[in-house]
Amino acid sequence: MLLFPEIDRKKTKKKVHDVLNSYRSLVRIAGEKHSPKVTTAYIFEMKNNDSEFSRKTEKIVDRKYLAEVELAKITEAMNQLDTYDRQLLYDKYMDRNFTTNIAIYMKYHVSESKFYRELEKAMIRFAESYESGKLLIEK
Template sequence: MMLLFPKIDRKKTKKKVHEVLNAYHSLVRIAGEKQGLKITTTYILEMSQVAYVPLKSAEKIIDRKKLAEIELTKIMNAMNQLDPYDRQLLYDKYMDYQFTTNIAIYMNYHMSESKFYRELDKAMIHFAESYESGVLLIEK
């Protein structure tokens, strides 16, 4: 019988989340989004309304663009399921175009380095739970 809440390998799960979110800027470029996901003052993410214009030169490029758009939608949906604090923290770490350092982020939040990493770890696990109904969760 499968448990609803099995033991999670936090280290491996966070690694998967890092891989997904670290690809964000590449996905934005491949999808042809001008500035990535739009973000509101409450850190709700929305796709910008860029017209999808297929290139006739190669289906491979179209497929890559479409796959990038699908992945961005999955990321957006998962992010929007998080509470605003987790969403803002992950946005600042992985999606902000200023490529801020961890030090700058935790100083901006007025928190210690250790608290920042605890909060980031928690937000990453919550993201893993939200992303496609927990597909990023790695069980022990």
């Protein structure tokens, strides 16, 4: 196995999109007190919690707990990225205000094509960071 195998960028981007696109739903399921706080430098900080998980029975999967675990994984991966990548992914997938791609690339004062190139790079870097490359798809 190669340390840096050739990556199927299209499939990897799809997996990253699926994970990050679920972010807003995960925050709603986990509850506001479990959503990461975003600092001005776009560093994600998990809020303190007392691990208050309510389990009705041992056999029922606790959606809230699973959402919290997934949020923690996303937070950890986001914090491994540089500020620009974090900002870009936050604006695209995590901001409570659903912003169009046009508004985002106008905010950054870049062309549409440059925006999509930079977004793709940020998504690949996120895939590398998420659980040590779990989202990467090899060719």
